[in-house]
Amino acid sequence: MPKARVYITLKPTLLDAQGRTIQNALHQLGFERVQSVRVGKYLEIELAPDGDPHAQLEAMCQQLLANPVIEQYRYEVVDE
Amino acid sequence: MPKARVYITLKPTLLDAQGRTIQNALHQLGFERVQSVRVGKYLEIELAPDGDPHAQLEAMCQQLLANPVIEQYRYEVVDE
Helix, strand or coil: EEEEEEEECCCCCCCCCHHHHHHHHHCCCCCCCCEEEEEEEEEEEEEEECCCCCHHHHHHHHHHCCCCCCEEEEEEEECC | CCEEEEEECCCCCCCCCHHHHHHHHHHCCCCEEEEEEEEEEEEEEECCCCCCHHHHHHHHHHHHHHHCCCCCEEEEEECC
16 A cells, blocks of 8 residues: 655744744753754555546645645655 | 764654645645655765764754754765
């Protein structure tokens, strides 16, 4: 059964407020070496084994999973 | 500069309500082939180049990034 991993992150030009908050918290905990943190979503999706998983994933990301205006996404099919 | 990717997901035995909701939405959009969806967090962390990034990442996950009671995590250092 094809299994896909989808990674969705804010576009690099946008300020990642959540990531900045995590970075500050890490600094306060003593992790001074952290230079930047960016937060995204990670999805593991199992698909039935018929059809083209890449085309399906592209459509899913465009229609529901990501907001293409502010987010970028990538995916990989790990078990075709 | 070392760059790390951290993946945090619910432990497999726990019901992923958010993932189930996304799965239902995908089915309603016509993506009937989706068998399961699990949602997690994805972080990209840049570290200053001194010290052992793996030890630092392990400590960060334990202390702040993940909840080890209900979540599992893994990380990779992509650019040492």
